[in-house]
Amino acid sequence: NAGVMQNPRHLVRRRGQEARLRCSPMKGHSHVYWYRQLPEEGLKFMVYLQKENIIDESGMPKERFSAEFPKEGPSILRIQQVVRGDSAAYFCASSPAPEVNTEAFFGQGTRLTVV
């Protein structure tokens, strides 16, 4: 009965390095959302993916950020050349096909610290 699994839980990167955040959805879920949360703030939508397809990436910065959800394996949020402002908690949620059920379940997040 595994829920949404995110790893790593904590990630420290120096400015200019790459950060890779992984998300394994719940069994049977075909859709993944990524959100970013700053301290004391709500969740900001970044990207919404289906396997092998980006449905909506309107919340993702045009540069340095990319996301994928391959046919096999976890969804990956990739941040290239990280800067201090990228420090935040990144949450992934998964859901079944939306025409069936729009309920989303969250992982415990990855806390990225850029030093």
Next chain:
Amino acid sequence: TQLLEQSPQFLSIQEGENLTVYCNSSSVFSSLQWYRQEPGEGPVLLVTVVTGGEVKKLKRLTFQFGDARKDSSLHITAAQPGDTGLYLCAGVTHSSYKLIFGSGTRLLVRP
């Protein structure tokens, strides 16, 4: 543009008091969800409402979806310190399956 407005942003009350949190929008939602988040953890789904006028109860928590499906409320009866946390509403519109979150209500229940 914030699609979902939550109020109040912060709420500090004494144990045993009642409270209501509001989630409002000018958009119509096909479904609306309420989550609770504790520090250092991911949001946990509390309830989903899909029908206008729907009322759902979860122990001391009562959730209501507005008739026009543009707003929702969460009412907590006899709040306890364990209710402390960040309460988030999130909606899905008909035009997009993107789940959009409100800014959250931070609740502190003092013993």
